Amino acid sequence: TQLLEQSPQFLSIQEGENLTVYCNSSSVFSSLQWYRQEPGEGPVLLVTVVTGGEVKKLKRLTFQFGDARKDSSLHITAAQPGDTGLYLCAGGRDDYKLSFGAGTTVTVRA
Amino acid sequence: NAGVTQTPKFQVLKTGQSMTLQCAQDMNHNSMYWYRQDPGMGLRLIYYSASEGTTDKGEVPNGYNVSRLNKREFSLRLESAAPSQTCVYFCDSSGQGYEQYFGPGTRLTVT
Numbered sequence: 001t002q003l004l005e006q007s008p009q010f011l012s013i014q015e016g017e018n019l020t021v022y023c024n025s026s027s028v029f030s031s032l033q034w035y036r037q038e039p040g041e042g043p044v045l046l047v048t049v050v051t052g053g054e055v056k057k058l059k060r061l062t063f064q065f066g067d068a069r070k071d072s073s074l075h076i077t078a079a080q081p082g083d084t085g086l087y088l089c090a091g092g093r094d095d096y097k098l099s100f101g102a103g104t105t106v107t108v109r110a
Numbered sequence: 111n112a113g114v115t116q117t118p119k120f121q122v123l124k125t126g127q128s129m130t131l132q133c134a135q136d137m138n139h140n141s142m143y144w145y146r147q148d149p150g151m152g153l154r155l156i157y158y159s160a161s162e163g164t165t166d167k168g169e170v171p172n173g174y175n176v177s178r179l180n181k182r183e184f185s186l187r188l189e190s191a192a193p194s195q196t197c198v199y200f201c202d203s204s205g206q207g208y209e210q211y212f213g214p215g216t217r218l219t220v221t
């Protein structure tokens with residue numbers, strides 16, 4: 001059983017469209033991280049959010065941490081083919097160990 | 111500055127064979143981790159080392175052992191490989207704060 005549930009599992013959209021990926025849990029986390037992973041490579045950290053209600057923007061990507069620190073979302077505006085990849089959320093606790101969601105595979109068609 | 115390096119990149123083993131996966135980081139990080147990634151399951155923590163000389167079990171430690179050889183190196187050993195250990199293995203290191211750096215992975219197939 002995954003501690004963090006990601007939805008949707010797969011997402012295929014046209015270039016220029018917007019998309020949102022969700023990460024939900026019944027557990028409280030001290031931090032929430034989002035990663036992007038490309039085929040044959042390791043995950044690359046995109047952002048860390050630590051405060052309930054926090055919103056962070058990274059160019060066309062917007063990350064939000066829920067008020068209760070149990071859920072998070074990743075929104076991409078005007079998606080580009082370069083945004084294609086596996087997006088993973090990971091919750092951190094005080095022992096610095098991470099629990100990962102199963103991932104969302106995003107495909108942006110040109 | 112190479113970050114986190116892993117060897118080998120690919121390996122095929124027969125059931126019952128043993129092997130050691132190597133990981134090294136050049137960022138002077140205290141904490142290092144080994145994860146396995148199975149399709150549709152994200153990453154699951156096998157073992158971690160919070161500092162040189164210490165190791166602890168993660169979520170899925172059965173069938174694995176680890177050694178924190180020094181601050182730079184953290185190895186993962188499979189004593190008797192099983193088909194259920196077929197997956198991609200990632201090494202990760204972290205320093206102060208929330209920065210995490212993953213290696214490129216080792217793709218292992220056990221037949």
